Amino acid sequence: MLTIRNLKSYYGRMQALKGVSLHVEEGEVVSLIGANGAGKTTLLNSIVGLVSSRTGQILFSDTDIIQRNPRQIIRMGVSLVPEGRQLFAPLTVIENLILGAYQRYRKDKKSEIKSDLEKVFVLFPILKERKSQIAGTLSGGEQQMLAIGRSLMAKPKLILMDEPSMGLAPLITTQIFQIISELHKQGTTILLVEQNAEAALRISSRAYVIETGRVVLQGMSQELLHNQEVRRAYLGREYKEVWE
Amino acid sequence: MSLGSQLLQYLFTGITLGTIYGMVALGFNIIYSSTGIINLAQGEFVMLGGMMMIYLTTIIKLPMVVGFFLSILIVALMGALFERGAIHPLKNPSVITLIIITIAASILFKGGAMFAWGKETFALPAFSGEEPVRVLGATILPQTLWILGIMAATVVFLIFFFGFTLTGKAMRACAANRTAASLVGINVKTMVLLSFALSAAIGATAGIIIAPIALMDYNRGTMLAVKGFSVAVLGGLGSNVGAVVAGFIIGIMESLGAGFISSGYKDAIALVVLLLVLFIKPGGLLGSKEKGEFKKF
Ligand SMILES: Nc1ncnc2c1ncn2[C@@H]1O[C@H](COP(=O)(O)OP(=O)(O)OP(=O)(O)O)[C@@H](O)[C@H]1O
Ligand SMILES: [Mg+2]
Numbered sequence: 089m090l091t092i093r094n095l096k097s098y099y100g101r102m103q104a105l106k107g108v109s110l111h112v113e114e115g116e117v118v119s120l121i122g123a124n125g126a127g128k129t130t131l132l133n134s135i136v137g138l139v140s141s142r143t144g145q146i147l148f149s150d151t152d153i154i155q156r157n158p159r160q161i162i163r164m165g166v167s168l169v170p171e172g173r174q175l176f177a178p179l180t181v182i183e184n185l186i187l188g189a190y191q192r193y194r195k196d197k198k199s200e201i202k203s204d205l206e207k208v209f210v211l212f213p214i215l216k217e218r219k220s221q222i223a224g225t226l227s228g229g230e231q232q233m234l235a236i237g238r239s240l241m242a243k244p245k246l247i248l249m250d251e252p253s254m255g256l257a258p259l260i261t262t263q264i265f266q267i268i269s270e271l272h273k274q275g276t277t278i279l280l281v282e283q284n285a286e287a288a289l290r291i292s293s294r295a296y297v298i299e300t301g302r303v304v305l306q307g308m309s310q311e312l313l314h315n316q317e318v319r320r321a322y323l324g325r326e327y328k329e330v331w332e
Numbered sequence: 333m334s335l336g337s338q339l340l341q342y343l344f345t346g347i348t349l350g351t352i353y354g355m356v357a358l359g360f361n362i363i364y365s366s367t368g369i370i371n372l373a374q375g376e377f378v379m380l381g382g383m384m385m386i387y388l389t390t391i392i393k394l395p396m397v398v399g400f401f402l403s404i405l406i407v408a409l410m411g412a413l414f415e416r417g418a419i420h421p422l423k424n425p426s427v428i429t430l431i432i433i434t435i436a437a438s439i440l441f442k443g444g445a446m447f448a449w450g451k452e453t454f455a456l457p458a459f460s461g462e463e464p465v466r467v468l469g470a471t472i473l474p475q476t477l478w479i480l481g482i483m484a485a486t487v488v489f490l491i492f493f494f495g496f497t498l499t500g501k502a503m504r505a506c507a508a509n510r511t512a513a514s515l516v517g518i519n520v521k522t523m524v525l526l527s528f529a530l531s532a533a534i535g536a537t538a539g540i541i542i543a544p545i546a547l548m549d550y551n552r553g554t555m556l557a558v559k560g561f562s563v564a565v566l567g568g569l570g571s572n573v574g575a576v577v578a579g580f581i582i583g584i585m586e587s588l589g590a591g592f593i594s595s596g597y598k599d600a601i602a603l604v605v606l607l608l609v610l611f612i613k614p615g616g617l618l619g620s621k622e623k624g625e626f627k628k629f
Pocket of ligand 2: 128129
């Protein structure tokens with residue numbers, strides 16, 4: 089579904105991605121782990137076109153989207169749940185969700201969008217309760233759910249999630265991961281970026297490890313979970329606990 | 333005339349002025365909230381609206397209603413053209429660059445108007461009759477009722493547009509978070525264009541309805557922009573309710589000041605208020621603290 093070849097991204101003269109190649113098959117959950125500043129966000133932002141100075145190849149359903157802008161890319165069915173949620177804070181929950189479907193209003197039936205809204209409410213009952221609340225006043229967990237809900241409203245074929253558990257309490261994090269696996273069961277394709285490597289590896293089938301703009305390791309998540317290197321670098325705390 | 337009815341008279345005048353200032357402030361707000369730009373050419377839209385209406389109805393002799401909507405449309409197009417010509421081509425402009433551009437545009441519009449219509453002052457007949465209505469010893473011109481009515485209609489339109497249409501919501505979304513807006517597929521640049529057109533249209537409307545009582549010439553825009561800007565700041569930049577309320581406050585202060593102190597000082601009042609607000613409460617009456625700071629374009 090998504091194939092990236094030799095992707096290089098730049099912020100001005102600074103090169104943040106130094107030739108990344110990866111692929112995500114339909115129906116798969118693939119996770120991407122790496123330390124702070126490794127280039128995970130840059131990678132996701134390059135896929136959707138938010139980082140526009142990029143070279144290489146990004147094939148989505150066999151179309152190269154590297155020349156396209158975010159608007160065109162989202163219309164093709166790629167949706168990003170951005171780092172830090174990026175909600176429309178002064179707008180209500182329902183307005184945020186409706187705007188998630190913004191680009192569909194011209195081509196899709198209103199009833200279809202409405203039924204997708206109901207589906208989001210089934211997945212996140214709390215959002216239905218908080219429908220008229222101002223998004224900026226939601227709790228962190230609710231905001232993350234809204235960010236996911238908003239991206240689902242675009243009816244994406246591929247969802248990119250950037251650290252959905254960031255800043256959330258363990259209980260809420262578990263809930264978010266449950267929702268991700270629920271989405272997976274429904275057949276959604278997901279590329280998941282996470283600091284919480286343990287949880288990400290448990291939920292995904294395959295994973296990539298990225299370091300200073302390069303993929304340094306890839307494989308089945310199960311294997312990476314038991315890989316010494318990965319354990320030491322990304323599952324550090326637990327590793328220590330085992331030995332202490 | 334008793335003191336009571338005199339006060340009432342000043343109040344009516346103040347409300348009329350305040351309505352106009354409020355509308356100019358609404359124009360400032362629309363562009364400010366979707367782009368962070370203070371459009372100092374806002375007053376020129378008001379002037380152009382008035383002049384265009386006078387030209388279309390008294391010189392070309394189009395019917396009032398046609399002239400009204402056509403003037404608004406033409407000025408809205410000018411607003412759009414201004415955005416496409418001067419704002420759109422810039423890549424990552426700084427706030428100060430943008431402000432200087434709007435000043436340049438304001439000079440250009442003013443020059444254009446002088447070139448087209450000369451330096452004379454023009455009058456526009458009132459929309460319906462000049463016979464004042466007596467209320468408790470004071471008088472109201474029928475045009476004042478038009479002004480209030482059209483202001484109310486504009487506010488209702490804006491509430492409907494921003495609250496209930498997809499495009500209106502998308503404009504608010506752009507104002508709230510540009511990155512997220514482009515992530516859901518909103519064309520941010522189009523929304524900026526729209527905000528210039530809309531704000532020019534509202535400015536033009538203000539110019540048209542005030543022309544019958546205030547007369548119009550090429551040079552009217554600047555002072556109206558200053559007043560409107562003071563109102564927008566007092567109300568809290570970006571707050572539309574604030575704009576309407578602050579419009580009445582400054583309008584009434586001005587008319588009381590002119591009546592009881594001296595009409596020579598009336599233009600200074602808005603400026604004094606502006607300075608006071610900036611010193612004491614830069615966020616304005618109804619604005620949030622965050623709004624008091626400049627947004628990044
Ligand atoms: N807008 C930007 N301008 C310049 N440099 C940037 C920008 N955004 C990111 N960078 C740089 O690019 C590199 C990769 O950053 P990126 O945000 O992709 O990392 P990350 O893996 O997402 O980190 P984190 O886990 O902290 O979110 C970093 O060195 C960062 O400083
Ligand atoms: Mg990141």
